[in-house]
Amino acid sequence: MNWAETLLSAWTAIRSNKLRSFLTMLGILIGVSAIITIVALGQGGQAAVIATIESPRLQNTIQILPKETLEPGLPQPDQVLSFSDQDFQLARQFPGVADVYYTLYGQATVASGGRVVNASLNAGPQYLNEIAHFTVVQGRMFTVSDVLAHRRVVLLSPSLAEKLFTGSSRIGQTVQIGGQPLQVIGLAEPAQLNLLGNFLGTDYVYMPATTCRDLFPWWSISEMDVQVKPGVDKVDLGNRIVTALNIRVHDSNAFEESTRFYAGLEQTIGQVTRIFTLVIGSIAGIALVVGGVGVMNIMLVSVTERTQEIGIRVSLGATKRAILLQFLTESVLITLIGGVLGVLLGVMGSFVMRAVVGLPTAVSGWAIAVSLVFSTLIGLICGIYPANKAARLNPIDALRYE
Amino acid sequence: MIELSGVTKRYRSGEEWLTVLDDVHLTVEAGEFVSIMGPSGSGKSTLMHILGCLDVPTSGSYRLFGRSIEQLSAQELAWVRNQEIGFVFQNFHLLPRMTAQKNVELPMMYAGVPRRERHRRALELLAQVGLADWAHHLPNALSGGQKQRVAIARALANRPALLLADEPTGALDSATGQEIIDLFLSLNVDGMTVVLITHDADVARRARRIVRIQDGRLVSGAGEEGRS
Ligand SMILES: Nc1ncnc2c1ncn2[C@@H]1O[C@H](COP(=O)(O)OP(=O)(O)OP(=O)(O)O)[C@@H](O)[C@H]1O
Ligand SMILES: [Mg+2]
Numbered sequence: 001m002n003w004a005e006t007l008l009s010a011w012t013a014i015r016s017n018k019l020r021s022f023l024t025m026l027g028i029l030i031g032v033s034a035i036i037t038i039v040a041l042g043q044g045g046q047a048a049v050i051a052t053i054e055s056p057r058l059q060n061t062i063q064i065l066p067k068e069t070l071e072p073g074l075p076q077p078d079q080v081l082s083f084s085d086q087d088f089q090l091a092r093q094f095p096g097v098a099d100v101y102y103t104l105y106g107q108a109t110v111a112s113g114g115r116v117v118n119a120s121l122n123a124g125p126q127y128l129n130e131i132a133h134f135t136v137v138q139g140r141m142f143t144v145s146d147v148l149a150h151r152r153v154v155l156l157s158p159s160l161a162e163k164l165f166t167g168s169s170r171i172g173q174t175v176q177i178g179g180q181p182l183q184v185i186g187l188a189e190p191a192q193l194n195l196l197g198n199f200l201g202t203d204y205v206y207m208p209a210t211t212c213r214d215l216f217p218w219w220s221i222s223e224m225d226v227q228v229k230p231g232v233d234k235v236d237l238g239n240r241i242v243t244a245l246n247i248r249v250h251d252s253n254a255f256e257e258s259t260r261f262y263a264g265l266e267q268t269i270g271q272v273t274r275i276f277t278l279v280i281g282s283i284a285g286i287a288l289v290v291g292g293v294g295v296m297n298i299m300l301v302s303v304t305e306r307t308q309e310i311g312i313r314v315s316l317g318a319t320k321r322a323i324l325l326q327f328l329t330e331s332v333l334i335t336l337i338g339g340v341l342g343v344l345l346g347v348m349g350s351f352v353m354r355a356v357v358g359l360p361t362a363v364s365g366w367a368i369a370v371s372l373v374f375s376t377l378i379g380l381i382c383g384i385y386p387a388n389k390a391a392r393l394n395p396i397d398a399l400r401y402e
Numbered sequence: 403m404i405e406l407s408g409v410t411k412r413y414r415s416g417e418e419w420l421t422v423l424d425d426v427h428l429t430v431e432a433g434e435f436v437s438i439m440g441p442s443g444s445g446k447s448t449l450m451h452i453l454g455c456l457d458v459p460t461s462g463s464y465r466l467f468g469r470s471i472e473q474l475s476a477q478e479l480a481w482v483r484n485q486e487i488g489f490v491f492q493n494f495h496l497l498p499r500m501t502a503q504k505n506v507e508l509p510m511m512y513a514g515v516p517r518r519e520r521h522r523r524a525l526e527l528l529a530q531v532g533l534a535d536w537a538h539h540l541p542n543a544l545s546g547g548q549k550q551r552v553a554i555a556r557a558l559a560n561r562p563a564l565l566l567a568d569e570p571t572g573a574l575d576s577a578t579g580q581e582i583i584d585l586f587l588s589l590n591v592d593g594m595t596v597v598l599i600t601h602d603a604d605v606a607r608r609a610r611r612i613v614r615i616q617d618g619r620l621v622s623g624a625g626e627e628g629r630s
Contacts, residue, residue, distance in 0.1 A: 005511065016499050312495045315456050316556070317484020317512045320476055395483075396457040399495060 010329040014337075021334055024298040027291020028338030028378065029345065032371040034284035036346025036363065041353065042277035044361035049269050060098075062226040062238040063258040064091075064245065082220035090248060091224060091241050096232035101125040102221045103132070104212045110156075110205055111176040112164040119160050119203040121177075123212030129188065134206065139171045139186025147208040152180060155188040157204035177205065178215035224255075288374065291338070296382035299331050303386040310391070311398030323391035324384075331383030332376055339375030343368050403564065403595055404430035404453060409462035411448050411618075422448045424618040426462070430597060432563070435590045436623075437606040438599045440615035446599045447492055447568055449615065453597065454489045454566045455482055467563075484512050488557030490567035492599075494549045496541040502528060502552045503537040509559040527555040530585065532578070546573035554582060558589070565589070567598040571605055583608055 014021045066082075083102065091100045103124035110119050122132045126144050129135065134157070142153050154175065161170045161184070173184045190204050212219070226241060228234055238257040245255045303310070310323055347368075350361040411423035422445045430436055440446050451457035452464060455471060464471045467486065474482065483489075496505050506524040515523070528537050531551035541549055550573045557565060565586065571579035583605055590596050598609070606612050613623035 005517075012499070308495070309497055312497055313508070313512075314480070315454070315483060315489060315491075315495075316509045317480050317560075319480040319512070322512060394457065396451050399456070399491075 006325055006329050007333070009326065010333050013330055014334060020298065020302075024295050024334050025338030025341065027294040028288065028335050028375050029291075029342040031284055031288030031291045032339050032342025032375060033344075033346035033349055034287055035281060035371055036343055036367050037349040037353065037361075038280045038284055039277055039367035040346070040350035040361040040363045041359060042273050042280070043364050044350075044354070044359065045276075046269060046273040047362055048360035049273075050266050060228050060230070060234065062228065062234055062241065064224040064226065064238070064242060064255050065258050066222060067256050082222065083224050087224065087245055087248070090244060091226055094226075094237065094241055094244075096229050096237050097241075098227040098229045099125070100224065100226050102209055102224055103128070104209055104216075104219055104221070106216065106219060108177050108205060108216075110160065110164065112173065115164050117160060117163045117203060119157075119205045120201065121205045121207070121212065123207050123209045125209060128206055128209075132206065133191040134188040134204070135191065136186050137189050139184070141186060141188075142206075142208050147210050150210040150214055151208065152182040152211055153185045153207065154182045155186040155206040156184055157190055157202055158187050160203040160205065161187055163203070177207075180215055182207065182211070288371075288378070292335075292378035292382055295331060295335055295338075295378060296385070299327070299382055299386045300389075302330075303327060303389060307393065307398045307401035310393060311395045311401065314391075314393070314395040314398065320391040324387045327387030327391075328380065328383040331387070332379035335375045335379030335382070336372070339372050342375070343371060346371075403432040403434075403467060404428065404597075405463075405465040406452070407463055409449075409452060409459040409464060411445070411452065411457075412460045422618050423452075423459070426618075426620055426624075428613065428620060428624050430595065432595055433590070433593060434611060435587065435596045435609045436598075436611045436613060437609035438597065438613045438615060439601070439603075439606050444615045445618040446615055450489075450566055450568050450597070450599060454487055455479055456489070480512075484509055485560055486563050488560070488562035488565045490550075490553050490557045490565075490570045492568040492572070494541075494553040496549055496552055496556075498541055501538050501540055502533060502544065502548075502555075505541070505552055506556045506559055509556060513560050523559065524555070527558055528552070530558075531555045532581070547575070547578060550574060551578075551582070554585075562594070564595045565597070567596070569599050569601065571600065571602060576604075579605065 088100050088102070091097060101124060103122065105123075106121050108119060108121040110117050122128060124131055126142060126147055129141060134155075136155065137158065139155070141155070142151070145151075146153055154177070156164070156170070156175070164175060165173060170184055170187060174181045175184060176182075188204070188206055190202065213221075226238070228237055235257075242255050242257050313323060313326075347363050350363050353359045354361045406426050406428040409423055409426040409428075410421065413420045413422060426449065428449075438446050438449070448457070452459055453466075455466070458472070466482070471479075471482075496502075497508070500508070503521070503524045506527055507520045510520045510523065525534070525537055528534055531554055533548060533551055533555070536544060536548060536552075541552070544552065550570065554567070554570055557567070567586070570586075571582055574582060579602070586596050586598070587608065596609075598605075600606050611623055614621045
């Protein structure tokens with residue numbers, strides 16, 4: 001008998017007892033789909049947390065922070081050094097620097113016509129939309145000249161505009177922030193970046209960084225972002241700027257580039273999610289093993305039930321090898337189909353988690369490969385004992401078996 | 403071709419030992435047509451299973467085609483069962499989930515006969531036993547006599563040198579039974595050795611030699627003297 005025939009006859013045997021084959025697969029199916037979903041959740045969660053940390057930074061950007069903010073624990077606000085205008089001018093002079101900017105984040109009360117709403121304020125350069133992730137849905141974004149001229153212009157998130165104004169026209173209206181009137185030039189929808197974004201609310205105000213400094217001069221600039229030109233060595237340029245800044249403020253250790261800090265943080269987050277995935281994953285692994293025991297049990301029952309069949313086959317000249325192969329193929333096929341269905345269900349489960357529940361998921365190719373290999377192994381291990389038992393029988397004893 | 407000497411088969415029932423075959427000596431030459439007769443429970447089927455290499459004697463020796471069966475490896479035994487012996491069981495033993503045709507193909511499958519050739523030969527054999535129209539039926543859709551004929555077709559699949567048939571006409575009416583015996587006789591003329599068990603004196607008479615068994619002992623026809 002060749003491979004195709006062995007496979008075909010195993011498939012026929014599985015199909016001729018659909019319900020039982022399915023129940024046998026079920027243990028494997030549930031175990032595998034649980035593993036796939038859990039690993040997807042773990043990896044997705046990790047990616048989401050890291051993305052949240054990294055999202056305020058643009059590509060090709062060097063982020064420079066006062067050293068205190070990089071130390072463990074919360075920094076004392078009054079001890080944190082603030083960047084000055086001279087610092088920015090210094091950084092701009094380096095060749096290879098495309099732009100130097102800063103962003104300001106805080107809470108502000110926004111008032112209009114007697115209504116007062118608390119909102120998150122984001123201020124920055126004219127490309128703030130790329131940093132803070134929002135899209136202008138109506139009106140316009142503020143421009144370089146708005147930034148340079150400290151113009152009193154703002155963009156509101158639609159939900160905030162809804163709360164402030166009754167009429168349909170929002171562009172051109174005036175709102176009060178920090179006791180100053182500002183003109184609404186556009187509506188901007190914040191992007192739903194990830195899971196954490198959902199907890200931060202939807203009321204946002206966006207304005208030029210210069211305007212924000214005029215309104216809230218006491219907010220410290222605790223971050224300097226240097227955009228480098230393409231092809232420039234980020235690390236080297238960053239080190240040179242940091243060194244220059246440190247000499248300039250007469251404290252050799254005042255500022256630092258943030259890469260080290262983020263690397264450490266991401267590592268910690270990676271460790272935490274790995275432990276989480278490992279713990280839940282081993283629970284799913286136990287489910288898989290229990291499923292495997294179920295397969296073994298059914299295979300034993302199936303062999304016992306088909307002892308007569310084995311007797312007939314042997315009496316017609318089947319070798320021990322042929323019998324072994326037949327039952328092994330059957331059990332491996334069952335667990336493999338169970339594994340494949342489990343992977344499909346797990347991937348579907350991950351999509352449902354993301355689409356319906358809103359949890360971030362990332363299906364892992366590794367988890368799929370490992371589950372498939374593992375379910376094949378279960379089929380092999382659980383098939384070998386009963387198949388071997390059957391192949392060893394004396395044909396006439398097998399035939400007499402009732 | 404067949405040489406049994408001092409073959410004994412015992413089964414244990416509780417504390418006691420039951421002797422089913424007792425010191426059986428039997429020789430069958432190549433090309434013979436032998437029928438075995440004896441009362442129910444006398445050990446005919448047990449003897450046949452030993453001849454078919456499906457069971458082993460408790461003591462005594464069995465030589466087939468000049469080889470001592472005890473000394474064959476499992477692989478060689480499988481080959482003997484597949485290639486040299488065709489066995490028709492008393493209760494047919496068809497695989498219930500396979501069609502008549504697939505059942506007949508089974509020995510050829512283990513012999514590695516290509517698919518096409520297998521199909522062709524299976525249909526030819528089924529036609530020979532008068533079941534051309536029943537090739538695609540499952541055994542439970544067949545009558546006892548039809549199942550018996552499928553079992554006979556299956557036993558002939560690999561053109562064995564030795565055909566062992568345990569009451570091959572038991573479930574057949576006398577006309578069909580005669581046809582099957584005619585088929586066996588013509589195969590015997592072509593050189594196949596046939597040993598069959600029967601209760602039917604008419605069937606037995608058509609064999610050239612009758613072996614009688616009683617309580618596990620051969621009472622006549624065991625050796626030279628039984629040949630007519
Ligand atoms: N595995 C076994 N265990 C115990 N006793 C057995 C076993 N196999 C056969 N026997 C006994 O051996 C005796 C002979 O059985 P066997 O099947 O050879 O008879 P038989 O001559 O073929 O009878 P029949 O004509 O009814 O088919 C019976 O008494 C049976 O009970
Ligand atoms: Mg019998």
